[in-house]
């Protein structure tokens with residue numbers, strides 16, 4: 001019985017799949033699907049390598065500080081970094097006082113209302129505070145940015161396919177739309193063409209528009225490329241602050257496991273020696 | 285337990301003796317995982333994945349309990365609580381990555397374990413009950429992993445929950461009430477997150493329970509082996525401990541090395557970038573796909589694109605997806621060939637390696653790809669083969685195939701010398 005029912009069900013599913021396939025294949029041949037415009041113009045991220053890449057990767061703290069400077073002076077006007085606290089900046093090599101000084105320059109809204117004016121009041125941030133958001137809420141963020149809400153950057157390198165090289169490519173990839181780009185895919189009002197962005201046009205104007213937008217205290221030349229690399233490196237850190245700890249622990253654990261596995265393998269060979277010996281005789 | 289020549293437990297200490305009289309737990313362990321369980325001497329490395337799956341279940345439970353100490357099942361803060369684990373909790377990043385990657389390793393072990401059973405006919409008499417319980421474990425594990433993936437409340441968590449619970453809508457009459465019961469509402473929200481967390485905590489322990497039954501059922505006939513031939517005498521077996529504990533032990537080390545490479549050096553390789561974006565009901569991700577271990581079933585679901593008379597394509601897809609797993613329950617009665625091991629079944633072997641395995645690979649690939657051509661057509665062919673394999677080819681093969689001669693005994697297969705009955 002099971003087999004008869006089974007065969008009937010099997011014939012039904014198999015048969016209907018084959019019918020569906022034939023219909024679909026016919027449609028595919030007579031009416032081949034056209035690739036969306038995005039596919040023709042979209043570019044994969046450029047090659048970009050960072051000191052933190054690979055199992056031996058470590059952060060370049062000098063670069064992270066430069067990247068933080070770019071975030072602070074450029075991106076922070078629009079993008080929040082809500083998961084990172086000022087105290088975390090010590091991991092970039094700033095000392096406690098420097099961190100306090102950085103925080104103090106960053107006013108944070110408080111729940112109080114100024115009794116004289118009725119306005120929301122604010123206080124300087126403390127090291128323990130998370131980075132304050134540039135806009136009070138999403139409505140304000142959208143209103144200031146042509147209805148597009150600038151995403152939080154804390155996790156951005158893990159939240160986008162292509163990771164940090166994608167961020168770098170996006171920041172350095174703005175260009176004039178190619179002449180052959182169809183009208184429907186041209187940037188509308190307030191949008192900017194960037195072939196690295198999945199649907200080609202985004203609401204953020206090129207944020208790093210020219211060289212020397214920031215001046216680095218360590219003397220590094222602030223070219224567009226350099227600033228884009230630096231801020232991408234900083235965003236790798238903000239998304240994965242435990243990266244170095246993870247790499248280091250990884251080597252220790254794998255080293256331990258290698259030794260343990262070799263010992264376990266040797267004892268396995270010893271224990272099985274008698275049973276294996278019988279088998280050998282057969283082969284001989 | 286199983287064979288008369290099994291070693292007997294004799295407590296060596298006074299405490300052991302005392303314990304054995306009051307609660308013979310050590311005896312129980314000795315007989316199920318120790319020297320008291322005689323196992324075929326010729327088990328190959330495919331027999332290592334059962335215990336490996338068990339160990340990864342333990343890894344999931346231990347890391348999961350630690351995560352649950354810091355996780356907050358509330359839609360407003362769930363995402364941030366996971367980031368709190370990643371950033372502020374001591375070694376929290378390690379537990380979180382171990383849990384997320386541990387699920388993949390658990391399923392990898394389970395799949396190899398199931399594949400072993402399919403090839404060597406471990407589902408056949410007298411081991412049907414072991415197989416049925418195994419399928420139950422697999423179903424529970426899928427439910428557990430699905431609900432676990434919802435907990436971090438990222439974009440893929442939310443939209444995955446929405447798509448999968450939305451499948452129930454396709455079922456007439458009872459579908460929508462079932463969906464609302466699962467979600468505790470009309471769309472995934474705080475209520476859904478809470479019940480998923482509760483069930484995600486519960487189900488692994490139910491899995492543990494079913495595993496105990498699975499092993500209990502195993503010890504009645506004893507393990508199958510690569511020849512599929514029954515154990516006939518003491519020379520055919522070795523005591524589980526130390527032989528198989530040593531073998532499982534060193535391969536466990538190997539598996540943990542691979543696990544550590546993933547965990548420490550590429551922890552997000554198997555994840556989805558979208559899940560690092562907090563859930564947003566207003567923005568649909570471009571490609572909603574589940575975790576890799578669900579891809580084959582997801583491909584079957586999406587392969588059905590044409591209505592059949594009055595049955596809508598979506599319902600067909602749902603029925604097919606569930607049937608694809610449910611056929612496993614009937615496998616012992618679909619494949620009636622008396623020969624267990626695929627090694628001695630010339631036709632079965634061909635259909636297995638050149639039919640089923642490529643079919644699952646294609647389904648897996650297409651299930652993770654965008655639902656567009658040519659992937660849909662590829663999954664349609666593979667789905668057709670999948671059902672044909674289990675429901676048509678296997679039943680027919682068992683009637684027509686002429687198996688190769690079997691060895692007289694395991695010992696003969698291994699040493700070339702006949703088994704002396706008395707030894």
Ligand code: HEM
Pocket residue numbers: 341344345346347348349350351352355366380383384387390425428429430432433434435436484485488489491555
């Ligand atoms: C069969 C065993 C289990 C499997 C397959 C499993 C699977 C998963 C998966 C796939 C996730 C999502 C991981 C991510 O992407 O972040 C998850 C999350 C979670 N699981 Fe489990 N799990 C299991 C057992 C448990 C147990 C026993 C507990 C608790 C006692 C637990 C607690 C949690 C918690 C709190 C989370 C949310 C934190 C996070 O997302 O990292 N899990 N689980």
